[in-house]
Amino acid sequence: MKPPAADRQYTHGTVPRTAILLLNLGTPDAPTATALRRYLREFLSDPRVVEIPRAVWLPLLNGVILPLRAPKSAAKYASIWRADGSPLASGTAALAKSLEARLAANGHHVLVRHAMRYGNPATAAVLDTLHAQGVTRLLVVPLYPQYSAATTASSLDAVTAWLGRARRQPELRTLRSFADDAGYIGALAQKIRAYWTEHGEPETLLMSFHGMPQRTLQLGDPYHCECQKSARLLADALGIGPDRYKVTFQSRFGKQPWLRPYTDPTLRALAKAGTGRVDVVCPGFTVDCLETLEEIAMEGKQAFLSSGGREYHYIPCLNADAHWIDALAGLIETHLQGWPTRQAADVAQGAASRERARAMGAENV
């Protein structure tokens, strides 16, 4: 495997830099069948995502799933595509920018970048750039509040695959999940309360999380448990009892049973049982994307209203909300402890190191 190009550009005494790398799932480059084929091939070939023996799965994926799914998914993406591209891509970029500004305001001299597990900007390419910029300390922050092997572990696989090629590896820290973090729960509660102040309250709040195959729960994945915990803490923070909220799982893929209850039939059942208004929030997504803007805000609405429901509200994700940026900065600052990220310390350390090297007669400083 090829080492990163910057491995050959070592300069003695380079100021050591710290970077925070936000990782998200990834999205196609365009809402077209060709772009979808490329994106879905990379995504659905990941054995962390589809845990079926390769010899069975890959011919099925390439021969049946991609030709059928790519054009259908492209049409869905086209319905949410914006002037600046995919909402997941622009939203994740905006989050990184706001976070860098917040951490700088808090006195930290750090780079904040984002990368995607599938598609662009690719994790390896962003790590190459950070390496070339002299980053020697790396905090990896997968943007999934609840841990799952399909998302969190797979994102780290991409980072460790890059590390496996590097000669000069950075010091590495990771944030595993933040399902029960008070700042994350508080930011969600604040967002929902503000929404209700403006639009009134629903009879039922539906908390819809991305689904996972039921089998992954039996295999030991903590995802289901972390979703239930986030939901319970969020309900507590909102002061609503079990009669006012429901937890469901969306985006089922394939024929296997997934985590239950499913979002779509629950919305239909609520409407048929006489619930007039339902609000839906997706606490498992930090940035709005196809799964929230199309599947929940559009398809979910259609399911509820066509089954007799009166009013349907989708409450957007945290995206780059100020309360969330503060909370995420706080989480990150906890994980940065012990690293000299305060500007003066880091620059001074670099300068002192260069001085020592010069005194020892080192060239190339």
Ligand SMILES: C=CC1=C(C)c2cc3[nH]c(cc4nc(cc5[nH]c(cc1n2)c(C)c5CCC(=O)O)C(CCC(=O)O)=C4C)c(C)c3C=C
């Ligand atoms: C076996 C298939 C899938 C598993 C397991 C899975 C888990 C999973 N996914 C997310 C977050 C997102 N998924 C998104 C899109 C998406 N997911 C799947 C399949 C599985 N996901 C597919 C095929 C797609 C693509 C769209 C489609 O064709 O339906 C997205 C949105 C990306 C975007 O571009 O907007 C996100 C985000 C989580 C959190 C998760 C497990 C916990």
Ligand SMILES: [Fe+2]
């Ligand atoms: Fe997904």
Ligand SMILES: [Fe+2]
């Ligand atoms: Fe979906």
